[in-house]
Amino acid sequence: MATSGPTPPKSSYGPSTDIQEFHDVLKSSKRIMALCGAGLSAASGLGTFRGAGGMWRNHKATALATPEAFERDPGLVWLFYSYRRHMALQAKPNAGHYALVEASKRMRSFLTMSQNVDGLSQRAKHPRDQLKLLHGSLFDIKCFSCDYIELNNFDDPFHPLLAIDSDEDARLAAAANNGESTKVKTKPILPKNLPHCPSCKTGLLRPGVVWFGEPLPEDTVAEIDSFIDEDKVDLMLVIGTTATVYPAAGYVDEARKKGARVAVVNMDGLDGELGAASNLKRGDFLFQGDAAKILPEILKPLIGELKIPETEGV
């Protein structure tokens, strides 16, 4: 069946990459959600999970992010998180974080869900009730046995035994980055010498992050579900994430069911791993590149010219 006339424009059956088109959709959007991952903090110099092969001292990062790993060798797991606390404290929020903050201040019904535990959105003063931390924070400390929790502990190191000689780690990460296997002996730390819970006295303290196999914070999930149940969702931004970890990645389809268009901001394109956001279609958007550069651009109708605050509010 020969179809006469001009070939239909490319976006007629795939995601659009046209910022003007996106601006029109943004201007007519009343309720927006955003799902963020490690790529949002990449421009701040923090490695992603997939970056450096997702390895830390030749340990698979995801393998260390489990209660089983903590039971097996709490010292090793603590060194992993102490390294990430140290790196996150050295880092600064970037224009991507600040663009989301401005958008949230200008639109109350703009809800940001972050899988990041690095604290950078909080340090960019993201309105707290519009920021949902799905996987906890490196800077909250919990007890492995009782429900003791200490919020916002920024001690670096958290315990003298967990001091990070970041040059050693930077050397190792660099070696891992260019695929060199790094035979590193991490000095074992005896559990009895690790920080214990001031409340039950017997439990080991642990980072306040959600490990694989652990449920997300109930109150956070309830707040997100009530936002989704409340009304139509016009736009779902999927920023710097492979969207392969659940239930976080499941919110992309949840928003779709509420009528949302999906807009992906990622260094990778359709040939990359976009997980739950890979089935992009007509009406959706794909902006390939650095979130710190793209977010201020695509959110301009809402936030105007983004001004990065000199000092950082902690």
Ligand code: BV8
């Ligand atoms: C649970 C905290 C049950 C710790 C993290 C359904 C199907 C399949 C599996 C499951 C399922 N449901 C549950 C599971 C199991 C599991 C899971 O999803 N497994 C996956 C691997 C298949 N889920 C769980 O275990 C969850 N819990 O299910 O509990 C339960 C229920 C009741 C009672 C008891 C138990 C808990 C999951 C949470 C785990 N914790 N983090 C820590 O950080 O150490 S997950 C962690 O990994 C991150 O938080 C994040 O979620 C994920 C990493 O993904 P990204 O952030 O996307 O990073 P990544 O490196 O992958 O990608 C970076 C992206 O950025 C790339 O696309 C890259 O191209 C892009 N990029 C890079 N630079 C830039 C950029 N983009 C823009 N600009 C740039 N500059």
Ligand code: ZN
């Ligand atoms: Zn305790």
